[in-house]
Amino acid sequence: MEIKVIKNILERNQNAADNIRRLADENKWYIMNVMGSPGAGKTSFIKCMIENLKDIFNIVVIEGDVASTIDAQAIASYGVEVLQINTGGACHLVADSIAEAIDTLKPVPKTVIFVENIGNLICPSSFDLGENLKVVVSSAAEGDDKPYKYPAMFEKADVVVLSKIDVIDAIGFDMQRYKKGLEAIKDKDLKLFEVSFRTKEGVKSLTNYFYTLLDQYFKSRGKCL
Amino acid sequence: MHEYFVTQQLIKIAEDELKNLDFKKVTRIKVVVGELSGIIDESLKFYFDILTKGTILEGTQLKIIPKKALLYCQKCSEYFERTKDFTCPKCLSVGKLTEHGKEFYIESIEVDD
Ligand SMILES: [Zn+2]
Numbered sequence: 138m139e140i141k142v143i144k145n146i147l148e149r150n151q152n153a154a155d156n157i158r159r160l161a162d163e164n165k166w167y168i169m170n171v172m173g174s175p176g177a178g179k180t181s182f183i184k185c186m187i188e189n190l191k192d193i194f195n196i197v198v199i200e201g202d203v204a205s206t207i208d209a210q211a212i213a214s215y216g217v218e219v220l221q222i223n224t225g226g227a228c229h230l231v232a233d234s235i236a237e238a239i240d241t242l243k244p245v246p247k248t249v250i251f252v253e254n255i256g257n258l259i260c261p262s263s264f265d266l267g268e269n270l271k272v273v274v275s276s277a278a279e280g281d282d283k284p285y286k287y288p289a290m291f292e293k294a295d296v297v298v299l300s301k302i303d304v305i306d307a308i309g310f311d312m313q314r315y316k317k318g319l320e321a322i323k324d325k326d327l328k329l330f331e332v333s334f335r336t337k338e339g340v341k342s343l344t345n346y347f348y349t350l351l352d353q354y355f356k357s358r359g360k361c362l
Numbered sequence: 363m364h365e366y367f368v369t370q371q372l373i374k375i376a377e378d379e380l381k382n383l384d385f386k387k388v389t390r391i392k393v394v395v396g397e398l399s400g401i402i403d404e405s406l407k408f409y410f411d412i413l414t415k416g417t418i419l420e421g422t423q424l425k426i427i428p429k430k431a432l433l434y435c436q437k438c439s440e441y442f443e444r445t446k447d448f449t450c451p452k453c454l455s456v457g458k459l460t461e462h463g464k465e466f467y468i469e470s471i472e473v474d475d
Pocket of ligand 1: 435436437438439450451452453454455
């Protein structure tokens with residue numbers, strides 16, 4: 138006898154994510170899932186956001202890491218609350234662990250929650266964390282073929298931050314090819330920021346974008362901060 | 363390798379489906395895995411064998427049905443298999459990703475009754 142099933146295996150994670158989304162809406166939290174390869178600049182991106190926006194918005198960080206606490210310490214030194222999740226080898230965060238982390242952190246209403254996902258371009262893309270926004274940080278140093286090789290990750294991104302643009306000439310990064318790949322993948326409007334967290338090139342427009350985005354989100358949900 | 367997590371989910375779904383049924387042995391579970399689902403077949407099988415030890419699913423064959431990623435060319439109104447830079451093999455315009463290739467679900471469970 139054959140029993141027809143057709144059931145999504147990621148359903149449990151989806152339920153947990155939906156639950157987080159509902160909680161976030163009630164509490165006016167804004168959750169950003171920051172994904173990308175190891176060393177692409179995820180932590181630099183979050184540090185940059187903290188540096189430029191922490192006087193305006195309340196920020197907490199959930200730091201996913203396979204084992205170490207290096208990134209968490211770096212972020213804590215910026216004076217924001219950070220909670221470390223060690224996945225003990227797993228390659229991505231799941232909604233259940235985010236729910237637990239939020240429960241521990243107990244963010245006040247109108248908080249921006251940055252989630253730094255585990256560094257890799259495949260696994261995290263399959264797991265909804267209940268976030269408001271998916272940010273993919275991809276560095277020029279990794280080459281211009283990343284959208285072609287990892288389309289699922291880039292397709293899900295709301296914002297792509299192309300970091301380390303200061304090495305573009307040195308490594309012969311083909312911006313045309315990179316952008317063509319992104320355009321092929323994405324139906325929604327492409328939000329691409331080209332930055333170097335080292336030279337600070339492009340950082341201003343990146344910061345302005347997130348300032349406006351968050352300001353509008355919080356204003357649309359009650360009186361200003 | 364998130365296959366550990368997803369294999370747990372897979373087993374749970376299968377056990378739920380089988381809960382109220384009368385049968386002798388579970389013989390096969392068919393799982394559809396798309397090329398872009400991020401699931402590695404070998405890891406799935408590896409964890410399945412480990413995690414089903416001592417359960418009603420022990421010894422069950424995990425049959426994986428792979429699905430290729432298909433892109434869609436708006437110009438030709440046709441689907442095509444993933445090419446290196448996503449260009450349509452016919453007209454060379456850039457295709458769009460589709461849902462084909464992202465599948466990850468249990469299609470069926472076979473039991474001996
Ligand atoms: Zn065509």
